[in-house]
Amino acid sequence: MDILKLLSRSTKQTTRTRKDAPSTKLPSAGTSANPQLFYDAIPEARGKKRKRGRETEQVQAQDEAESNVNFFEEKASVSKEKKSPAPKLATKSESKTDIVAELLDEGECRQLLRSHRLKATLLPSNKPAKVIKKSKKKKKAVESTKKEEYKQIYPQPLVAFKDLRSTYGISGRMAENLVQQGYKIPTEVQMGSLPLLLRPKIALGESINEVEDANGEIHVDLLAVAPTGSGKTLAFLIPIVDQIMQRRRASEAKEHVLEAIVVAPTKELATQIVNEAKKLSPGTGVKVVGMRKGMRITKEDDQEQDESSGDEGEDEEDDDGEDAEKPRKRTSQPAVKADIMVSTPGLLFSALSTDLAQPASLPTTRTLVLDEADVLLDPLFRDQTLGVWNSCTNPELRVTLWSATMGSNIESLASSTIQSRRSRLDLAPTSHIIRLVVGLKDSAIPNITHRLVYAATEPGKLIALRQLLHPTAKSTDATQSLRPPFLVFTQTIPRAVALHSELLYDIPSEAGGSTRIAVLHAELSDTARSTIMTRFRNGEIWILITTDILSRGVDFRGINGVVNYDVPNSGAAYIHRVGRTGRAGREGGVAVTFYTKEDIPYVKAVANIIAASEKAAGKGESEAGMKRWLLDALPTPSKQEKKKLKLHGVEARRGGLGEKNKEGNVKGKWKSQISTKSGYERKLEHNRKGAIQGSRRRMLEAEKEEQNGEDSEWGGIDE
Numbered sequence: 001m002d003i004l005k006l007l008s009r010s011t012k013q014t015t016r017t018r019k020d021a022p023s024t025k026l027p028s029a030g031t032s033a034n035p036q037l038f039y040d041a042i043p044e045a046r047g048k049k050r051k052r053g054r055e056t057e058q059v060q061a062q063d064e065a066e067s068n069v070n071f072f073e074e075k076a077s078v079s080k081e082k083k084s085p086a087p088k089l090a091t092k093s094e095s096k097t098d099i100v101a102e103l104l105d106e107g108e109c110r111q112l113l114r115s116h117r118l119k120a121t122l123l124p125s126n127k128p129a130k131v132i133k134k135s136k137k138k139k140k141a142v143e144s145t146k147k148e149e150y151k152q153i154y155p156q157p158l159v160a161f162k163d164l165r166s167t168y169g170i171s172g173r174m175a176e177n178l179v180q181q182g183y184k185i186p187t188e189v190q191m192g193s194l195p196l197l198l199r200p201k202i203a204l205g206e207s208i209n210e211v212e213d214a215n216g217e218i219h220v221d222l223l224a225v226a227p228t229g230s231g232k233t234l235a236f237l238i239p240i241v242d243q244i245m246q247r248r249r250a251s252e253a254k255e256h257v258l259e260a261i262v263v264a265p266t267k268e269l270a271t272q273i274v275n276e277a278k279k280l281s282p283g284t285g286v287k288v289v290g291m292r293k294g295m296r297i298t299k300e301d302d303q304e305q306d307e308s309s310g311d312e313g314e315d316e317e318d319d320d321g322e323d324a325e326k327p328r329k330r331t332s333q334p335a336v337k338a339d340i341m342v343s344t345p346g347l348l349f350s351a352l353s354t355d356l357a358q359p360a361s362l363p364t365t366r367t368l369v370l371d372e373a374d375v376l377l378d379p380l381f382r383d384q385t386l387g388v389w390n391s392c393t394n395p396e397l398r399v400t401l402w403s404a405t406m407g408s409n410i411e412s413l414a415s416s417t418i419q420s421r422r423s424r425l426d427l428a429p430t431s432h433i434i435r436l437v438v439g440l441k442d443s444a445i446p447n448i449t450h451r452l453v454y455a456a457t458e459p460g461k462l463i464a465l466r467q468l469l470h471p472t473a474k475s476t477d478a479t480q481s482l483r484p485p486f487l488v489f490t491q492t493i494p495r496a497v498a499l500h501s502e503l504l505y506d507i508p509s510e511a512g513g514s515t516r517i518a519v520l521h522a523e524l525s526d527t528a529r530s531t532i533m534t535r536f537r538n539g540e541i542w543i544l545i546t547t548d549i550l551s552r553g554v555d556f557r558g559i560n561g562v563v564n565y566d567v568p569n570s571g572a573a574y575i576h577r578v579g580r581t582g583r584a585g586r587e588g589g590v591a592v593t594f595y596t597k598e599d600i601p602y603v604k605a606v607a608n609i610i611a612a613s614e615k616a617a618g619k620g621e622s623e624a625g626m627k628r629w630l631l632d633a634l635p636t637p638s639k640q641e642k643k644k645l646k647l648h649g650v651e652a653r654r655g656g657l658g659e660k661n662k663e664g665n666v667k668g669k670w671k672s673q674i675s676t677k678s679g680y681e682r683k684l685e686h687n688r689k690g691a692i693q694g695s696r697r698r699m700l701e702a703e704k705e706e707q708n709g710e711d712s713e714w715g716g717i718d719e
């Protein structure tokens with residue numbers, strides 16, 4: 001079997017959980033009526049009438065949410081058009097005990113959780129996670145111990161946002177803000193996590209043997225794995241704002257105390273989280289700040305600053321000889337007053353460690369959120385993230401970890417860090433670690449179309465991308481073309497830059513020309529990055545070429561597609577990149593992945609993810625877009641190859657333009673260069689240039705010789 005022939009038959013598939021959705025609908029057309037990805041029918045219980053009231057509520061909310069808006073439209077304007085009456089808000093005097101909890105029985109909880117493909121598991125919290133040994137004999141015994149320690153539980157799910165107020169007691173003000181933002185139906189991850197984080201005691205009921213703290217509360221640390229674009233940000237922000245308001249109410253204190261820290265891997269994501277938190281907190285008195293270079297955050301510094309009050313902006317003088325030797329940069333400005341701080345791990349950790357022998361502690365921080373936790377705990381960011389985590393010394397610290405992908409190694413690391421921190425601080429084991437998984441763990445969203453396209457060579461990819469931009473055949477099928485706005489991912493910064501210059505003039509000037517296309521990468525200044533982000537969000541930029549810097553967390557609501565110009569470095573990278581489209585249940589997003597001959601050894605991970613996503617969406621063998629023959633034909637990379645790929649990307653594209661040989665020359669440069677010209681054309685051009693240069697050189701040499709000859713004649717005249 002000729003593998004190249006087989007591979008050149010590109011695959012095309014459409015996966016959708018909702019059959020009623022029209023295929024031509026695009027994400028840029030507006031919000032989805034229902035942000036949920038999974039809602040399997042609940043079977044009628046035999047001999048028992050089902051309570052339908054709660055489901056009807058969801059359907060009503062869905063009807064209200066139906067609207068047609070344009071790409072990148074703000075959610076607030078949706079709510080303006082079809083604003084439903086605000087929920088009856090409680091007065092300030094209402095206490096937690098006035099709230100009448102409306103709870104489901106265990107059977108109903110099970111059914112609802114299953115129908116939304118939500119699985120909650122109680123992890124072993126007091127013993128270190130067991131490592132499964134490779135020895136065959138021991139394996140069975142260890143595995144059975146493991147099973148005993150992991151317990152599936154059925155906590156109360158959140159059926160409608162209004163229950164946040166009526167059952168889980170969030171403030172009236174925050175409930176109003178949620179209505180203002182147009183949130184009506186909770187997504188699966190919000191259904192599963194909000195009750196657990198807001199009122200664990202109510203949510204868990206009889207599910208676990210409660211270990212209460214002195215205040216009669218129980219604590220939950222959460223590991224949430226939910227699809228991209230499924231609303232994880234809101235799921236971790238609501239409990240934070242609620243917690244801060246509760247504390248304020250209880251202590252009647254008005255000052256801002258750094259109560260919550262959210263860590264995210266990129267500046268773009270951190271800024272986005274700050275904006276989301278700001279939308280949630282008007283009128284609540286909660287202050288959210290995005291960490292910037294040079295900001296001071298610790299109390300110790302604050303005190304130093306208070307002592308020198310009035311000297312703001314001036315360097316402090318220190319009498320202590322020892323201390324005087326240390327640079328005291330952080331004291332040049334006051335510690336920032338905030339309730340919630342959002343930061344990248346590096347920025348926060350260096351703010352905690354600057355000029356100190358060991359990182360400063362954060363005793364007031366009660367919630368630590370790791371967004372995109374798997375990448376934050378990856379070796380790249382691990383030390384900084386754990387450094388921040390270990391600085392949080394409050395005994396009541398609750399840690400929540402969120403991502404669309406989370407390997408078992410990350411889960412073990414998170415559990416052991418929670419446990420070791422507890423034993424280090426000598427804390428009583430009052431906390432439960434719960435893992436919440438939505439849908440199939442580590443899979444791509446089912447509501448988008450995946451295309452895996454064999455482009456054979458580098459120039460082939462450029463031609464294929466241009467075909468997506470300017471389809472020749474008239475077609476309304478979204479899989480034949482790609483309507484802007486869309487994102488294009490490359491493996492390296494030089495490749496992103498090169499692709500940008502290649503495509504710069506592909507958009508006609510009548511449509512905005514080169515202003516419609518931009519490149520964003522880590523080597524640009526912060527200002528340039530944020531300007532590009534704003535212009536893309538506003539719809540001024542249509543095609544944004546980037547690296548994996550934008551692959552995680554960033555929410556462009558109405559983008560129609562993602563192009564993996566270069567194959568992603570891992571299955572997880574594919575899931576996150578393609579998850580930039582199809583956000584909040586939007587239909588019609590397209591994910592196109594080009595691969596060349598060099599990529600064949602690595603493309604199986606992507607093919608498997610597409611197949612799994614399709615299966616989860618309920619596609620049978622006959623409807624399958626990812627064909628069996630392709631899966632069988634693709635080679636399976638070894639563990640070592642996978643590791644190498646994850647760390648360095650495809651070898652041929654390393655360093656941007658090709659692999660360097662021992663002499664430092666770029667080997668196979670042309671093979672991986674981004675250009676429409678074929679290798680043959682480039683060779684001809686090279687030969688032509690060489691011939692021209694050669695003839696110039698020869699002419700110069702001839703002239704020189706002639707001159708020398710003339711000189712020699714002249715030599716005679718000199719006498």
Ligand SMILES: Nc1ncnc2c1ncn2[C@@H]1O[C@H](COP(=O)(O)OP(=O)(O)OP(=O)(O)O)[C@@H](O)[C@H]1O
Pocket residue numbers: 035075183184185186187190226227228229230231232233234403404552553554555557579583584
């Ligand atoms: N209940 C909801 N109803 C409608 N839209 C929602 C709801 N919850 C969140 N959204 C919207 O869904 C979009 C995606 O949310 P968010 O960015 O939090 O996703 P995420 O799960 O963090 O994705 P990723 O894994 O890519 O980081 C946002 O535009 C958000 O406003």
